[in-house]
Amino acid sequence: MEYTRRSVLTALGLGAVAAATGCSASGGNTQAAADGPAEGEISLLTPLFEGSTGKDLLEGKLLPAFKQKNPNVTVKVDYTTYAALNEKITTSLAGGLMPDVVMLGVGWIPPFAHKKVLAPLPDELAKRYEYEDRVLEPSRYDGKLYALPMVLDTRIVTYRKDLFAEAGIKAPPKDWAELRAMSKELARGDGAGKLTRVGFDPFSIDLRQCWETFLFANDGNLFDESGQQVKFNDDRGVEALQLFLDVIKDKSADYSFKSSAGQPTTLQQGRSAMMMSNNSLWVQLKKQSPELLEEDKVGAFILANKVPAMLQGGTMVARSASSKHAAAAQALVEFMGTPESILPTAEQRGSVPGVQNLRTSTYVKENGFVKLALDNMSKARSEGGTAAWMEIREKIKTTLETAVVGKRTAKEAIDELANLSKEAISRL
Amino acid sequence: MVSTRDRVRAAAPGPSTAPPRRRGLLRARRRAGLLMVAPAVLHALIWIGIPLIAAIVLSFTSYDVLTPPRFIGLENFRDLISDNVFRRAVLNTSIYTFFTVPVAMGIALLIALMLNTRLAGRAIFRTAIFIPQVTATIAVALVWLWIYDPRSGLANAVLSFLGLDGPAWLSSTDWAMPAVIVVGIWQGIGLKMLIYLAALQSLPTDLYEAASVDGASKVRQFFSLTLPLLRPATFFVFVTSVIGAFQSFDQVYILTDGGPANSTTMMTYEIYKSAFREFRMGYACAQSLVLFALLLFLTLLNRRITGGDRATR
Numbered sequence: 220m221e222y223t224r225r226s227v228l229t230a231l232g233l234g235a236v237a238a239a240t241g242c243s244a245s246g247g248n249t250q251a252a253a254d255g256p257a258e259g260e261i262s263l264l265t266p267l268f269e270g271s272t273g274k275d276l277l278e279g280k281l282l283p284a285f286k287q288k289n290p291n292v293t294v295k296v297d298y299t300t301y302a303a304l305n306e307k308i309t310t311s312l313a314g315g316l317m318p319d320v321v322m323l324g325v326g327w328i329p330p331f332a333h334k335k336v337l338a339p340l341p342d343e344l345a346k347r348y349e350y351e352d353r354v355l356e357p358s359r360y361d362g363k364l365y366a367l368p369m370v371l372d373t374r375i376v377t378y379r380k381d382l383f384a385e386a387g388i389k390a391p392p393k394d395w396a397e398l399r400a401m402s403k404e405l406a407r408g409d410g411a412g413k414l415t416r417v418g419f420d421p422f423s424i425d426l427r428q429c430w431e432t433f434l435f436a437n438d439g440n441l442f443d444e445s446g447q448q449v450k451f452n453d454d455r456g457v458e459a460l461q462l463f464l465d466v467i468k469d470k471s472a473d474y475s476f477k478s479s480a481g482q483p484t485t486l487q488q489g490r491s492a493m494m495m496s497n498n499s500l501w502v503q504l505k506k507q508s509p510e511l512l513e514e515d516k517v518g519a520f521i522l523a524n525k526v527p528a529m530l531q532g533g534t535m536v537a538r539s540a541s542s543k544h545a546a547a548a549q550a551l552v553e554f555m556g557t558p559e560s561i562l563p564t565a566e567q568r569g570s571v572p573g574v575q576n577l578r579t580s581t582y583v584k585e586n587g588f589v590k591l592a593l594d595n596m597s598k599a600r601s602e603g604g605t606a607a608w609m610e611i612r613e614k615i616k617t618t619l620e621t622a623v624v625g626k627r628t629a630k631e632a633i634d635e636l637a638n639l640s641k642e643a644i645s646r647l
Numbered sequence: 648m649v650s651t652r653d654r655v656r657a658a659a660p661g662p663s664t665a666p667p668r669r670r671g672l673l674r675a676r677r678r679a680g681l682l683m684v685a686p687a688v689l690h691a692l693i694w695i696g697i698p699l700i701a702a703i704v705l706s707f708t709s710y711d712v713l714t715p716p717r718f719i720g721l722e723n724f725r726d727l728i729s730d731n732v733f734r735r736a737v738l739n740t741s742i743y744t745f746f747t748v749p750v751a752m753g754i755a756l757l758i759a760l761m762l763n764t765r766l767a768g769r770a771i772f773r774t775a776i777f778i779p780q781v782t783a784t785i786a787v788a789l790v791w792l793w794i795y796d797p798r799s800g801l802a803n804a805v806l807s808f809l810g811l812d813g814p815a816w817l818s819s820t821d822w823a824m825p826a827v828i829v830v831g832i833w834q835g836i837g838l839k840m841l842i843y844l845a846a847l848q849s850l851p852t853d854l855y856e857a858a859s860v861d862g863a864s865k866v867r868q869f870f871s872l873t874l875p876l877l878r879p880a881t882f883f884v885f886v887t888s889v890i891g892a893f894q895s896f897d898q899v900y901i902l903t904d905g906g907p908a909n910s911t912t913m914m915t916y917e918i919y920k921s922a923f924r925e926f927r928m929g930y931a932c933a934q935s936l937v938l939f940a941l942l943l944f945l946t947l948l949n950r951r952i953t954g955g956d957r958a959t960r
Contacts, residue, residue: 475815
């Protein structure tokens with residue numbers, strides 16, 4: 220056979236196309252049944268067990284207990300962080316090496332279930348334990364259960380009781396008007412007018428999650444029930460963002476007043492009187508500023524305006540649809556969803572356990588923020604709700620930020636975000 | 648003027664005139680040559696050629712990794728035109744390149760000239776200046792994160808000592824890009840300095856001796872001899888620096904996450920976000936092609952302006 224330059228180029232082109240389209244074979248549209256014996260080597264991708272403490276808990280305690288129950292299953296752990304989880308999943312899927320068991324965030328189930336990356340779980344698992352109200356909602360898609368909750372994370376407002384007392388404020392704000400007035404009263408500046416303490420720090424948590432908490436407290440929604448219609452672009456969504464601009468305008472908040480990861484928060488440093496927080500702040504306070512807890516200087520409350528609301532995220536455990544050892548993978552999912560796995564995991568991270576019978580545990584009783592979150596679980600709302608969430612979640616912070624830094628009005632930013640979201644949904 | 652290639656061509660007998668034994672020898676030589684370049688060609692084909700063709704093909708598809716690619720024609724490119732954030736990323740990348748490349752090249756040349764003298768302890772200086780190049784950007788960026796901290800950072804501490812009120816470097820839309828540019832300049836000096844130093848050390852000394860005899864000052868020698876003779880090195884440094892600047896990613900990833908409000912987002916960062924955070928591989932491929940086309944254009948333009956790697960004789 221004679222090879223001409225043209226034939227070689229054509230072959231190369233076709234090869235590349237084949238290679239490119241071949242990637243899609245890993246899409247995992249075939250869902251292996253989880254019947255049969257639990258055996259084989261399976262992989263677990265987790266963003267939860269960070270650092271040596273996390274590794275010790277998982278590999279020193281939880282997995283040996285799992286192995287005792289399932290002696291024919293070996294688990295290979297792939298540790299990651301939430302920041303890198305997306306890349307891990309994308310590259311795994313492209314390479315056809317999707318982990319058998321994967322831990323995902325709230326809001327991630329619809330996109331992955333929609334694309335048949337995850338396998339549905341038996342609905343009986345939802346009734347195994349008494350779960351807190353609505354905890355299983357983010358685990359479902361299209362009426363089927365796809366994941367079990369491991370730990371929950373909520374967004375609450377924490378405040379300095381000593382600074383409140385100093386300003387003569389007796390109780391936390393009941394709505395945004397009070398929040399704004401108190402923030403003004405609690406903010407402090409130096410002689411040159413530069414802020415030394417903000418009354419309210421909404422920016423130390425992710426802007427997306429902060430705005431969502433305010434949206435829910437304003438009785439707003441992200442999407443409709445079907446996940447096809449954008450609902451956040453009404454007055455409630457705009458008002459939620461406008462409040463951030465108002466507190467900045469009042470000089471009672473500042474976008475540069477943020478807590479750096481691992482460092483004491485603005486609340487701990489006394490540079491903010493109120494701060495949007497994750498419930499895990501309790502554990503951080505115990506480690507970094509125990510005196511604030513011992514002297515009862517820190518309190519927490521649920522944000523409220525039209526309704527009281529708390530954003531509830533968390534980590535769920537699911538089984539890959541393409542797992543070659545489906546029974547073993549499901550056994551691990553079931554094991555990670557038991558109170559015996561949930562409690563130490565929550566304890567290690569300062570997270571909220573989603574199973575009701577853990578309410579009486581010493582951990583919950585002694586962690587004020589976790590207790591507050593559990594007592595208000597009926598007011599919790601979650602992000603996501605559309606199969607286009609993975610794309611939309613990336614747009615929220617950057618788009619809202621344009622308003623926070625004064626480049627756009629709140630309405631313009633929300634309208635832009637709505638347009639981007641509609642485009643993403645239309646691509647489904 | 649007759650070039651070497653023309654001379655070689657003239658010397659080589661044409662295939663029709665060469666005797667059969669000579670022709671066989673030439674064929675064997677050609678085969679040996681092809682065999683020797685084969686590993687490099689194969690490497691380029693597998694790791695550059697196929698991904699490039701795959702990227703071109705995928706840019707015409709909607710591909711989310713989870714489901715097979717679907718042909719959508721020019722839709723990704725149409726979306727690109729109306730994508731404000733990507734337009735902003737192109738602008739930011741251009742601004743970043745415009746400031747980091749010439750400034751870092753200028754500083755690198757100046758340092759190379761100083762280190763090309765009989766300066767005491769010059770090996771230590773060379774190492775110190777090259778260290779940022781070989782230090783992991785993540786570690787470098789974390790140190791800069793501390794330097795830029797508005798309250799406890801070194802930058803504002805120095806400004807405060809001078810009686811100036813420092814800004815919130817990375818949270819301000821006005822200051823975040825200059826802050827990233829400074830890191831880019833600082834990190835890029837080492838390699839450029841090394842290339843310039845190597846080029847300076849290979850310059851012919853007889854020309855400088857002749858210039859001295861003719862009474863040319865050091866400044867005149869620099870502008871009339873050194874700079875023109877450094878043209879191939881400058882071309883190389885410029886092209887690699889522009890490509891490097893257009894591909895800068897990690898410092899933005901750590902320092903600003905592209906913010907605030909997309910004020911520091913770069914083309915590579917947008918490509919990464921589209922591909923790995925938003926699962927839009929087809930769109931990311933279209934963005935990559937725009938980056939590729941821009942780099943190709945800039946390289947060709949620079950080659951046309953500077954005459955490429957040909958030194959002025």
